[in-house]
Amino acid sequence: MLIHIxxxxxxxxxxxxxxxxxxxxxKGEGKPGDKLPSVRELARELSVNPNTVVRSYQxxxxxxxxxxxxxSGCFIKKGATKLSGKVRRSQLRKLMERSVTEAFHLGFSKxxxxxxxxxxxxxxxxxKRGGKR
Amino acid sequence: MLIHIxxxxxxxxxxxxxxxxxxxxxKGEGKPGDKLPSVRELARELSVNPNTVVRSYQxxxxxxxxxxxxxSGCFIKKGATKLSGKVRRSQLRKLMERSVTEAFHLGFSKxxxxxxxxxxxxxxxxxKRGGKR
Amino acid sequence: MLIHIxxxxxxxxxxxxxxxxxxxxxKGEGKPGDKLPSVRELARELSVNPNTVVRSYQxxxxxxxxxxxxxSGCFIKKGATKLSGKVRRSQLRKLMERSVTEAFHLGFSKxxxxxxxxxxxxxxxxxKRGGKR
Amino acid sequence: MLIHIxxxxxxxxxxxxxxxxxxxxxKGEGKPGDKLPSVRELARELSVNPNTVVRSYQxxxxxxxxxxxxxSGCFIKKGATKLSGKVRRSQLRKLMERSVTEAFHLGFSKxxxxxxxxxxxxxxxxxKRGGKR
DNA sequence: GTGGTCTAGACCACA
DNA sequence: GTGGTCTAGACCACG
Numbered sequence: 001m002l003i004h005i006x007x008x009x010x011x012x013x014x015x016x017x018x019x020x021x022x023x024x025x026x027k028g029e030g031k032p033g034d035k036l037p038s039v040r041e042l043a044r045e046l047s048v049n050p051n052t053v054v055r056s057y058q059x060x061x062x063x064x065x066x067x068x069x070x071x072s073g074c075f076i077k078k079g080a081t082k083l084s085g086k087v088r089r090s091q092l093r094k095l096m097e098r099s100v101t102e103a104f105h106l107g108f109s110k111x112x113x114x115x116x117x118x119x120x121x122x123x124x125x126x127x128k129r130g131g132k133r
Numbered sequence: 134m135l136i137h138i139x140x141x142x143x144x145x146x147x148x149x150x151x152x153x154x155x156x157x158x159x160k161g162e163g164k165p166g167d168k169l170p171s172v173r174e175l176a177r178e179l180s181v182n183p184n185t186v187v188r189s190y191q192x193x194x195x196x197x198x199x200x201x202x203x204x205s206g207c208f209i210k211k212g213a214t215k216l217s218g219k220v221r222r223s224q225l226r227k228l229m230e231r232s233v234t235e236a237f238h239l240g241f242s243k244x245x246x247x248x249x250x251x252x253x254x255x256x257x258x259x260x261k262r263g264g265k266r
Numbered sequence: 267m268l269i270h271i272x273x274x275x276x277x278x279x280x281x282x283x284x285x286x287x288x289x290x291x292x293k294g295e296g297k298p299g300d301k302l303p304s305v306r307e308l309a310r311e312l313s314v315n316p317n318t319v320v321r322s323y324q325x326x327x328x329x330x331x332x333x334x335x336x337x338s339g340c341f342i343k344k345g346a347t348k349l350s351g352k353v354r355r356s357q358l359r360k361l362m363e364r365s366v367t368e369a370f371h372l373g374f375s376k377x378x379x380x381x382x383x384x385x386x387x388x389x390x391x392x393x394k395r396g397g398k399r
Numbered sequence: 400m401l402i403h404i405x406x407x408x409x410x411x412x413x414x415x416x417x418x419x420x421x422x423x424x425x426k427g428e429g430k431p432g433d434k435l436p437s438v439r440e441l442a443r444e445l446s447v448n449p450n451t452v453v454r455s456y457q458x459x460x461x462x463x464x465x466x467x468x469x470x471s472g473c474f475i476k477k478g479a480t481k482l483s484g485k486v487r488r489s490q491l492r493k494l495m496e497r498s499v500t501e502a503f504h505l506g507f508s509k510x511x512x513x514x515x516x517x518x519x520x521x522x523x524x525x526x527k528r529g530g531k532r
Numbered sequence: 533g534t535g536g537t538c539t540a541g542a543c544c545a546c547a
Numbered sequence: 548g549t550g551g552t553c554t555a556g557a558c559c560a561c562g
Contacts, residue, residue, distance in 0.1 A: 413562085
């Protein structure tokens with residue numbers, strides 16, 4: 001799992017790490033049970049403070065994507081969000097409204113936006129079909 | 134243009150205002166040339182600090198969506214972002230990658246995500262056809 | 267809302283704060299919309315590092331009990347857990363199994379345990395009846 | 400006595416072992432005098448470090464639930480906690496306050512909480528009646 | 533070795 | 548004034 005931080009970005013470092021781990025999992029690099037790089041290791045690699053990595057891993061754990069086990073490391077969890085259906089649906093709606101609005105103001109057409117979404121979808125490894133992810 | 138602040142939201146107030154103005158423009162409420170409510174008027178309406186509204190209008194101006202005219206108020210600009218094609222496309226890609234990744238981890242399927250995007254697109258008033266907006 | 271920390275306790279300080287805030291909300295001290303003490307204020311009061319209070323408030327926010335608003339403070343949220351029904355039920359079961367097991371090994375009888383639960387229930391302000399909390 | 404470790408759990412392994420032994424005793428599997436599996440045997444069975452099992456048995460001994468005899472193994476002790484009545488009652492109260500508070504914030508009603516407790520109580524084999532256990 | 537907690541203190545962003 | 552992020556560095560707990 002390759003992670004790269006942009007120190008110039010407006011997004012906080014810990015969020016960049018969170019998103020990149022999420023992305024890696026979504027893309028199928030890293031399966032349930034896989035071990036993440038250790039806090040100190042990743043901190044050294046990215047030249048950030050270990051506490052910053054801790055913060056990222058905490059966030060990922062609270063969102064139910066990984067588990068942190070004292071003494072042995074952090075591991076990717078078996079899928080299934082912890083959120084209620086209502087919260088999930090509301091978040092999806094907000095996510096898409098925001099994207100569409102921003103894309104509109106960037107001057108893109110309906111078709112261009114749909115195409116960009118499809119491009120995004122191609123990179124993600126969805127479960128083959130059926131079953132609870 | 135109706136603007137509504139959600140005090141339960143963790144998003145900063147100025148961002149909520151920015152997003153709602155963007156949304157209103159995208160939905161076709163408010164056309165180029167239309168005047169936005171004055172800072173003091175809107176601040177009173179929303180019961181927020183006038184500085185917060187100023188901050189929102191500044192942001193919208195920086196993104197090229199409105200123009201602030203000394204003494205006469207703020208007006209919606211004609212479309213056309215100042216960004217280069219390359220930057221625009223990169224932003225669109227990032228936008229969609231982020232949405233897809235988050236939606237995936239919320240446990241939605243490809244089809245559900247596409248549907249949510251289409252729902253979002255329906256609310257926006259795209260130009261009928263042609264030209265660079 | 268009175269909060270008291272036991273520095274001798276095995277429980278981490280930030281958890282003690284979290285639990286006491288949860289307790290205060292459950293007991294009806296502090297209603298939705300109420301402002302919590304500011305990070306610096308509470309840190310001074312308890313003689314702990316502000317970061318420790320930040321950690322507590324973060325946790326409470328992630329559990330959906332409060333919202334933190336930059337510039338204005340932290341506020342108690344309107345109820346409704348963010349967790350899915352499955353997760354909620356599983357957590358309740360674990361909670362009770364653990365309590366019963368521990369109480370058994372403390373040497374209490376079925377009746378004593380039930381009574382202690384009822385005593386605990388009396389201190390909490392449940393919604394009058396009906397409606398989603 | 401069947402012990403099972405959940406690798407998906409965030410609880411430390413030694414605590415999982417401790418709790419399962421406690422649970423097994425509470426459920427009546429394993430009576431006073433019964434021998435626990437040897438450290439090495441259990442460690443192999445669960446694929447964990449023998450030191451981890453040692454740690455669990457130490458904890459159980461400190462809480463007065465088992466006795467470790469050099470060279471012959473660990474045995475379940477006769478009930479009877481060493482704690483004073485005052486401490487015991489205070490611990491029971493804390494236990495139940497915590498459960499009720501957490502259950503409340505999970506959104507459960509008084510009745511649901513009582514029912515969950517009763518479900519928990521059913522699994523435990525209390526002494527038929529009378530005396531201090 | 534792993535992660536978990538806490539302190540101290542800097543600097544930024546929001547209202 | 549509020550909270551948000553990050554660093555540096557100490558010390559503890561788990562395996």
